[in-house]
Amino acid sequence: MSAISFQSVSKAYPSPRGSQSDTFLALDRVSLDIEPGEFFGLLGPNGAGKTTLITILAGLARATSGRVSVLGSDVQTDYAAARRKLGVVPQELVFDPFFNVREALRFQSGYFGVKHNDAWIDELLESLGLTDKAHVNMRALSGGMKRRVLVGLALVHKPPVIVLDEPTAGVDVELRQTLWAFIAKLNQQGSTVLLTTHYLEEAEALCGRIAMLKQGRVVALDTTSALLKAASGNVLQFKIDSELPPSLKVGARITGRVVQYPATDALAIERYLAAAREAGLMLQDIEIRRADLEDVFLEVMKRHAPAESPTAEVNA
Template sequence: MPAVSFQNVSKNYATPRGELQALKGVSFDIQAGEFFGLLGPNGAGKTTLISILAGLSRASGGHVRVHGHDVVSDFAAARRQLGVVPQELVFDPFFNVRETLRIQSGYFGIKGNDAWIDELLEGLGLADKAGANMRQLSGGMKRRVLVAQALVHKPPVIVLDEPTAGVDVELRQTLWQFVSQLNKTQGSTVLLTTHYLEEAEALCGRIAMLKKGEVVALEKTSDLLSRASSNVLRFKTDHNLPADLAAVARVTGRVVQLPAHNAAEVERILARVREAGVAVDDIEIRKADLEDVFLDVMSGASATTAPMAPMPPTEEVAP
């Protein structure tokens, strides 16, 4: 039995411009014990799907089950199987951290939960903040408390919706260390949405990609990366690239990244750059990563073919 099952899930919204279809027949299963990634650009339908899973929104069609419990007809049992960390910072300003976790335990009818609360506080770096009022905490500390609240009833399925958005490196490392331990030692199923694709690549065994409410890729992370057969030439420059290179380059500030399938293509790119009078530094060649695959899939190319657009041929320069 899958830990989470989405079967032909659709969601429509009425808008002044007519009906908007946020989800279009989404179907996939997440097996027990998986660390599963759900990726997509803003507006792809990720949060809508999670809201339906958590019972915050109702699907227009299809079914969602958590360990066999339908989230609509058997909602109480389904909720007990889930621990959801939302994107937004939501907290009660009238209680301290420990009180907040005790109250959360009470929502699930759990008494005498202090030993597990202590373990959560220690594991998430909140032990010294246990008596602090929620209003006194920084944004990063509040997010740690949200994670603790989601885990306080020991749910077998953990849903993390952009859990590290806008937080420092220390929190990211602490969170992933703790959640990975739950996944490996206790067999917790983890569903992660994130825009930090290096996190998804490092943590997730399987990934689904959503685009405009539809699943456009669903594979093991290793299989997605194995199809990324090209290399990427990376360098820095303060100059504009020639038009033919700019058309296929990914530029972030001074950093330029270009697909280069082999050594001959690397040489051709660098020759073209020199010919155009573009000064570069910090040149390196790396393997294509999940971000390259993601951008290719979102651009409409097949995930089962080359992950980045090939370089256009350059004109031969007469000697």
């Protein structure tokens, strides 16, 4: 039995004008199974359909077609059981301004019918670095602290399946380290984790298997190691303080001062370096590294051109 099962899931939104030809197709026949105990990554650019898929999984939206289940419980026909098995950390900072942290966690326990849960709440507070904030009103917390509370709210009923939708967006390094240490511990104890993130180094370090979405479709699905092995060679990377000439921008990935080129062999590396010398560029911190998940992701996205149908996806 899969921990999470998406079977040919599609989600279409009607056009504001009501025209069928202008339907927004957020998900297009997405099928994938996540096994119990997996740490699974769901990656894709903005608008790919990641959050739409999670919203359907959480029972907050209905799929236009297809079936979604959590440990055998259909999210629509057996929604109560499915939601008890699921803990979702949303992107948005949603909180009740009338309670302090401990009260919020206790009320969340009650929603799931969990009584006498103070021992687990204490462990959550300790593991998420919230012990000294237990009696602080939610309104008085910083954004990072509110994010920690959201994680606690998702885990307070001890769900076997945990969904993290951009959990570290805009948070500091300390929270990231605290969160990942705790989630990795839960995963080692048997919890299934589904992660969406734009921090691809996190996905590479944490996820055993990864699916990539583009325009609502699965365009890659494999183990992280297999995706990295399939990457095309190495990457030449260096820094410059001047503008890169237009002729050298072809094929380059530029992030501030950092310039990167795919380097399939030694001859390609020499060509790039020779062209840079001829252009009079002063190169700093030259290195040749193995392709990482970001390189794989960009390669996969480039390989899959936009769909030719007149459909479009909503932001997700």
